[in-house]
Amino acid sequence: MTATSTPHRIRWAQRALQFFGALCAALLFAQAAQADPPGRVGRVADSTGTVWIFDAEQGEWVNAARNRPVTAGDRLSTERGARLQVQIGSASLRLDGSTEVEMQRLDDERVQVHVNAGTVALRVRSREAARQFEVSTPQGRFAPVTEGLYRID
Numbered sequence: 001m002t003a004t005s006t007p008h009r010i011r012w013a014q015r016a017l018q019f020f021g022a023l024c025a026a027l028l029f030a031q032a033a034q035a036d037p038p039g040r041v042g043r044v045a046d047s048t049g050t051v052w053i054f055d056a057e058q059g060e061w062v063n064a065a066r067n068r069p070v071t072a073g074d075r076l077s078t079e080r081g082a083r084l085q086v087q088i089g090s091a092s093l094r095l096d097g098s099t100e101v102e103m104q105r106l107d108d109e110r111v112q113v114h115v116n117a118g119t120v121a122l123r124v125r126s127r128e129a130a131r132q133f134e135v136s137t138p139q140g141r142f143a144p145v146t147e148g149l150y151r152i153d
Contacts, residue, residue, distance in 0.1 A: 041070065041106065043067055044085075046085040049079060050063075050079040051082050054076075070103060072103055073102075077100040078099045081097045088111055091129050093121070093122055096118055096120070100117050101116065102116065110132055112135075113133075115137045123148075124144055124147050129147070130146055137153075
């Protein structure tokens with residue numbers, strides 16, 4: 001009985017190792033997929049006056065320098081009389097003075113911006129890009145269906 005049970009145990013151990021290896025590979029693949037950044041990010045294209053971006057790593061508002069990347073979760077703010085333009089692909093989002101927005105979602109599929117206060121202008125240059133955008137305020141939500149220039153207060 002010892003001679004026949006030994007090969008059975010070896011096969012069982014081999015299958016257990018194969019399963020464990022496959023499980024480890026799946027976990028590594030899942031981590032790599034989560035770490036893969038989206039193909040679309042915004043950038044601070046232009047600004048006048050004092051404009052801020054909340055740096056989550058530092059836990060404070062810092063100067064929004066030109067060409068700084070803007071991603072999901074970022075908060076942007078302009079002081080009175082300031083202006084800020086964020087470029088997102090072919091679209092642009094312009095913040096008027098005394099405005100604060102949060103980029104709730106910014107990835108390959110959707111762009112969702114929440115306006116906490118102030119005025120923004122959204123310019124989308126194609127029907128396909130327009131369908132990917134959504135701007136919300138405490139009073140409601142706006143989703144363009146065609147290209148154009150939209151002002152949201």
